[in-house]
Amino acid sequence: MASEAQDLATRYADVRARTERLAAPLSPEDQVVQSMPDASPTKWHRAHTTWFFAEFVLHADGTSDRMWDRPEYRFLYNSYYDAVGARHPRPQRGLVTRPSMSEVADYRAHVDKEMTELLAGGVEPSLADVIMLGTHHEEQHQELLLMDIKHALSMNPAVGPAYSDQVVVPAADPGPANWVDVAGGLADVGVDHLADGRFSFDSEGPQHEVRLYDFALADRLVTAGEWIEFIADGGYQRPELWKSDGWYRSLDEGWTAPEYWRPDPDDAERWWIHTLTGIRSVDPHEPVVHVSHYEADAYATWAGARLPTEFEWERAATGLAPTGNVLDEERAGFSFHPAAAGAATGELRQMYGDCWEWTSSAYEPYPGFSVADGAIGEYNGKFMSGQQVLRGGCVFTPPAHSRATYRNFFHPHTRWHASGVRLATNRH
Amino acid sequence: MASEAQDLATRYADVRARTERLAAPLSPEDQVVQSMPDASPTKWHRAHTTWFFAEFVLHADGTSDRMWDRPEYRFLYNSYYDAVGARHPRPQRGLVTRPSMSEVADYRAHVDKEMTELLAGGVEPSLADVIMLGTHHEEQHQELLLMDIKHALSMNPAVGPAYSDQVVVPAADPGPANWVDVAGGLADVGVDHLADGRFSFDSEGPQHEVRLYDFALADRLVTAGEWIEFIADGGYQRPELWKSDGWYRSLDEGWTAPEYWRPDPDDAERWWIHTLTGIRSVDPHEPVVHVSHYEADAYATWAGARLPTEFEWERAATGLAPTGNVLDEERAGFSFHPAAAGAATGELRQMYGDCWEWTSSAYEPYPGFSVADGAIGEYNGKFMSGQQVLRGGCVFTPPAHSRATYRNFFHPHTRWHASGVRLATNRH
């Protein structure tokens, strides 16, 4: 077995095992519920990522007799084809009580067995590409699994349930943010898929030049303490700070603070926060997280600054080591929450991990981008409307998804992802 | 221990055991979901009926140290007090994954232990009344548990899950319906609570006279086969058959058949039906079930008849044995579905059990009715607006709830209860 095949088999096993590790603290009841249409049940994530390999790999090699599968799995766990009637409606995923959690575990085990045998025999490069895509797809769902269960557990305020029993201690003050200047000019952005041997998503390319102007980035994320000042200064009541769409959305949804913050009934200056380690006080030194693009933009206006474009962010990140407080569930002390920045270094801090950073860029195709044929072609292209790019990764992001070219995207009103704010300003 | 106390203890044990028997076929996943705001999870029913005894009996005697309880149970499982913020919002009951199913089982066991000890020692009559009310309350929730899980399982069309593996065989033709004449005049209706030693709900009294006119009732329920004729004759497309509110509701919800009926994609004359024993063909001889009041009324108009008033029904039922196809989950062959009427006898058939029978009467208080003080006073009175009375009981109804004076009620557009149609006509 060649080293490259060995690597793929190892990666397959590692990714699959991490999903199971992330689901392990959750009961059958926890794994079945869906707390809003944007979210999915844990059980569904576990089954859907498995269906990917069943559908695109085990079926694709023509040996359906090797396939352990049931027709309803193809119906229930397909999120790809949008044709009317062809798949189970997303908002009803939480009503599918059967197959049970343990049947889904069996499904995973059977597919893993088939896949392991297949990988042991070696696969064609084109199939290896699909399998590699499947592992990255599953890592995206690992992040979604954590986002979604955090939201689901938040719907039970009486019990205040925790996903992890890690104890969290207050953080040290990271000090004021400082501007770090970055030169403009013509910049290469994006991935050259042919030249770059590493995996990246279709939307990360083609590599191309963009014209940038001199700018500066803040050297750390906005903190919860700074956000409390924004609230206290009427940030949520001043329409002149907001984009029009954002202002009306905020009124409709009654926003007065980030998602998961709850006012203290007795102390107007104190805020509580729901986290994966339970409900605790907001720590002013930790980054603010779970804010919408609208809130991030209003905050930046209030602060006399702006959000960076995605290409400003990418230029600034190029050359930095893609390391930070990303998903590391086996690390001692890992708390599934963004951590405070360390002391200032003169360089950019927290560029990777902690919080996804909202940019001012709409999620649009790069020049020369085209959608691949077939179902896998639906991967990213169909989402290139109405969504906003985020960069850098967060505490729920698997390490393999930390790179300067990675483009995450969400609608500007959503908040259940671990999104935060880094400020930018002009230097021209 | 006196015989009456013994009876109450026995009844308590029997009712509590039946709830557990009804829940037993359901997995943790089945028991946590809520498929619509009107319905509740199985786990919630099990906990809420237990909370009733904890709150109104075990707390009520002042010995809170005997109480096994957690504060969140009082919040999560109280459906009584409507004050804003005072209880968990009903539409989110399906998102409460914790306490788990097994913790709820523990809760039931602890409260049962306390209650059994209490009952063994004998209780004051006023407390005995509350306990008796609690057992009837729990029986109402047994019916709701079956209605609600039937709806929840229907949301999984891919799997077609069944609650029971009972095999159902086609029924014999009950023959055409016949009119049974009933004389009008002054009739006593309702319960005299002081004179009648048996339990009944507050809304069943006071007993009073009403003036009736001669009428006739059909001697059996409308069948599924008759309903297929109504459909084929354009019953769902002809507004002149419908009440105005019903017509617009039908358009809004896209009704073309009773709840749980599904057209056969290949055979326009064939209908499939979701039942607690799985998906099967509609049997033309069985009663139609799961129709709204609006549909029942439109059918009656189409048939040249009308629905009975609740007092016509009660007068006709008085003197009949309150027996029929009601809940009997331990009986061999019991299928959790209405059964076809037997051969005609010249008397009224199917007056009890099978399907609740929609009446043309709004659910209003009887002359002299007044609401009891305190939380238990919310029991029925607050629902006396916008709802329609149904009489007779259904296949999900515990036998103790079969009596001539029992007033069930639902909004006229709802269909997840086992409601059917008996026709009436004037004889004056």
Added chain:
Amino acid sequence: MASEAQDLATRYADVRARTERLAAPLSPEDQVVQSMPDASPTKWHRAHTTWFFAEFVLHADGTSDRMWDRPEYRFLYNSYYDAVGARHPRPQRGLVTRPSMSEVADYRAHVDKEMTELLAGGVEPSLADVIMLGTHHEEQHQELLLMDIKHALSMNPAVGPAYSDQVVVPAADPGPANWVDVAGGLADVGVDHLADGRFSFDSEGPQHEVRLYDFALADRLVTAGEWIEFIADGGYQRPELWKSDGWYRSLDEGWTAPEYWRPDPDDAERWWIHTLTGIRSVDPHEPVVHVSHYEADAYATWAGARLPTEFEWERAATGLAPTGNVLDEERAGFSFHPAAAGAATGELRQMYGDCWEWTSSAYEPYPGFSVADGAIGEYNGKFMSGQQVLRGGCVFTPPAHSRATYRNFFHPHTRWHASGVRLATNRH
């Protein structure tokens, strides 16, 4: 021309002239708008009542060549047939800018000319019945016209527009309400259509007996001052006073006072009210008006009383002269608003006029009621679901609609009609 024919011609002319008188103060802009789906534009009322005579009288006698009409009028001004697509959607009535107000005036003039000629020649009794129905139908729309324009003008708070420039002076204190006892027993209610020579609607019959129990009615309507006490005592914040449907509706709609009341921003005890004579202070001595059935019922519960049934009201009204503060737009000082009760007399006051009185009775058919064939048969029967009966008439009601048997009806949540509250209590 016989006297009866003369009477019909006179009545036709009088009714038609009043509609024009009521519309006269309104501009083309006022007459085209529709402020909510329940309401209709003034222009539509003027055209629809005309269409009734065109469709059911001028077309009905087979002489369509005498008919001045355009096909779009039959489409736009038909409110009767509910078949999908057959008529213009009600919520879009306010978007029909053409025909213009003056074209509608021409339409009225042409139809009136045809009708006057027809009536001068004498008509068959069956056609006379239709014409008489048409005049009563138009009187119902006169009341709707006033209700609807009151709502429409209320949508312009900046201008505070008035329909009438009548000056209103504060009323004298009517003193406390007193109970008037009424005996129960068997009572004849409703109209015997064959025996009674006067016009009445189908739903007012058949005459029949009902069994009543002794009761008492308050001798006047609830006042605005009493309602202010209800508000001050938390009436809108106490769910135990409300029916369940009403409580949730109140929360959804944010009710804190009757429709058209507006809090004074500087004085918590002062209320302003929009009336057809403009915005002014609430007068504590005038009756409260524009409350929903839910509010009326909650008030009665708060006051330790209840609403009367429609038959209690009818029994108490039988024998009283059907006179009061009803529509009399030509009377000096007429202000289009309920007036305070005069001093107590020991008899029932304000039984007719001022405010429609909510009863606790659902709008249901009387024993033996049947719907007439054809389009006119849709008149009342199809509304016999989900609505509540009101009795007595209001200040917008034409005098010909004041009688003991008249059954008005609205959904329990609506408030744009001039509805008020009379309390009842048991005497048995």
Added chain:
Amino acid sequence: MASEAQDLATRYADVRARTERLAAPLSPEDQVVQSMPDASPTKWHRAHTTWFFAEFVLHADGTSDRMWDRPEYRFLYNSYYDAVGARHPRPQRGLVTRPSMSEVADYRAHVDKEMTELLAGGVEPSLADVIMLGTHHEEQHQELLLMDIKHALSMNPAVGPAYSDQVVVPAADPGPANWVDVAGGLADVGVDHLADGRFSFDSEGPQHEVRLYDFALADRLVTAGEWIEFIADGGYQRPELWKSDGWYRSLDEGWTAPEYWRPDPDDAERWWIHTLTGIRSVDPHEPVVHVSHYEADAYATWAGARLPTEFEWERAATGLAPTGNVLDEERAGFSFHPAAAGAATGELRQMYGDCWEWTSSAYEPYPGFSVADGAIGEYNGKFMSGQQVLRGGCVFTPPAHSRATYRNFFHPHTRWHASGVRLATNRH
């Protein structure tokens, strides 16, 4: 009076007169209605554009005694300040029947008299800038006035009302579209506000460089005939052609054709269209118009092409004369509808006028853009979220708004503006 001041006075008079000319064919009823929340009544446009001069010019010079104004005008006709409660809710603009159309005409006349006197005396440059902005603002509302009344009149299908009685004749076939190649490289885009003496909006600058890649544009707009082919090929039923947001929106709104197209009930291949000259057959040679961005994008995908970016469009347009079928209501034969392209010339046709052309660019600020202080600062910046750029102008666009740098913007789902499609493709 200097020439520049003279020019401003002339421009003021011309713009104001055109608004009145555009409103002249409309009755009081036509001018008061609002057919959807995005649209405004004609009367409102006439008043709001007048309020702009009252508020920012006549008030601004401190001589409020010269001001003819009423407080309610400042409330009703202010669309600028978003603070809650500070202005009249947009969706209720159509319910404001008073002031009447003729009162609004008086308001316009009074403000025009004041403005004319002011301009005759000469104004400071900063005030001249505000007045110039006011005239361009009013021209934007001229386009909105036509869009909005077109939508309002479409709500009256019975009458099929026309705004203009111009007779429209079928167009000649423009022949197939041809690609016109455009070179990429570094391009200057946008306006240098300091250097360019002509008026332009804040969002058109600052001028800056962008890096483009070689591309080609179609030499004419997509035709209605081509769109009929798209429909016939299942364009509205194939999710793989659509962006995800667009597909769900299309399902929600039931799109099967462009706005204002109506199927012929008897001929599946024939389409009818509502225009400002009434209802007529779709002409296959005219451009398709009133399509959303989602439809435009799906069409481009179906056609194997894409939409241009806004900078590609601007580069291609630079140097072309900004002339075309734009608003020219006094021209003989002007039909208020896009016209067919003339014969191919080898150059780009229809770049200005006819239809706004959807681009693939989100409406975002240019590098260095900043929002002006005060209320006028709300002008464009607050809309820079969730909207898509359109370029080129349409048949409703005043000629002064035809220029290569003009950035129009709408949400991607809207269709009531005169938007069409020009295809682009890669040449790299």
